[in-house]
Amino acid sequence: MKIFVDGSSGTVGLSIIGLIAHHPELELVHLDHSERKNALARKELMAVADLVVFCLPDKIVNESLKLVSDNQKLLDCSQLFRCDPHWVYGLPELNLGQRLLIAESQRVSNPGCFATAFILAARPLLSEAVLSNDTMLTAYAITGYSAGGKRMITQHEARAGQTVIHSLNLNHKHLPEMKMYSTLKRDPLLIPSVATHKEGLILSIPLPLLNDWSRSEVVEMYQKIYQDEKYIQVCEDHPNKLSAHYSSTNTVKVYVTGKPGCLMVIVKLNNLIKGAAGNAMQCINLMLGLNEWTGLN
Structure with a gap:
């Protein structure tokens, strides 16, 4: 089956192309680098693809959308459509019915990396009544500098970068999807940091x-929720320290730590794989009727 990636020179696009290259049932539709801004050339290649993937800056997604026919299967990796009712949210582990929705949809929006981690942690807490959905949740996150795209990667690798806390205005772009798909009634607080390691969140x-x-009851709750999820591992141990570095893997690790009366849930994932390209591959497989895990081993 043929895949066209629009925006293949960016960090996420390159990661998806790398996964496609090792997928036994997918073939990349190639666009010459010199034609990457040629709308007609892109439209022609989109038309012959079984599925199109957008890995584009938010500001130009709508222009590219005009090139895609209404019956074309499309996976978008921007933030624009994650809360749009006409698009399906592409997190297969969201609930029992999400995989079917993804498989049957022509338009799927790939989640943000912080949102993926937050939702996998928070949604079970609300669905199992550990917390009420009017709780004000605060999330502290550390991610590798690859989350900032090619420019940040270049900056960090050219010289020693610094750990930076950002979005201190408490208005991070992932907040709408974090609220919607965790089923919270109020916006959570997200305090994210970009650190000096390359990959891992x-x-x-x-x-x-x-x-x-x-603590043991909360661990058991997560184990029950995620018992059939191949790439979500609920850990029994409760470490006192964790490294944010996490090599290329689609596996998500969930920890519960703390003391009586005050616990903490920690989610660890790779920001480029489960936080972006790996999750996209799950969606691509589902949308094309393939085994969800093909190309991820």
Whole structure:
């Protein structure tokens, strides 16, 4: 089956192309680099593809959307359509019915990396009534500098970078999807940092005043929710320290740490794989009727 990646020179686009290259049932439709801004050439290649992937800056997605026919299968990796009711949110592990929605949709929006980590941590807490959905949740996140794209990668690798806390205006672009798909009634707070390692993301959510829930009960709750998920590992141990570095893998690790009455949930994933390209490959497989895990081993 043929895949056209529009925006193949960016970090996410290159990662997706790398996965496609090792996929036994997918073939990349190639666009010469000199033609990457040629709308007609891109439109012609989109037309012969079984599925189109957008890995484009938010500001030019709508222009590219005009090149895609209405019946074309499209996976978009920007933030524009993640909360759009006409698009399906591309997180297969969201709930029991999400895979079918992705498989049957012509338009799927790939989640953001911080949102993926937050939703996988927070949604079970609300669905299982560990917390009420009007709780004000705060998430602290550290990610590798590859999350900032080619420019940030170049800056960090040209000289020693610094760990930087950003979005201190509390208005990070992932917040709408974090709120919507966790089922919270109010915006969570997200305090993200970009660190000096290249790949790996850790997101932690403190859970105060859990007098009715022990750590072991919360661990068992996550194990029950994710027991059939191939790439989500609920860890029994409760480490006192964790490295944010996480090599290329689609596996998500979930930890519960803390003490009686005050716990913390920690999610660890690779920001380029499960946080972007690996999750996109899951969606591509589902949309094309293939085994979800093909190309990810």
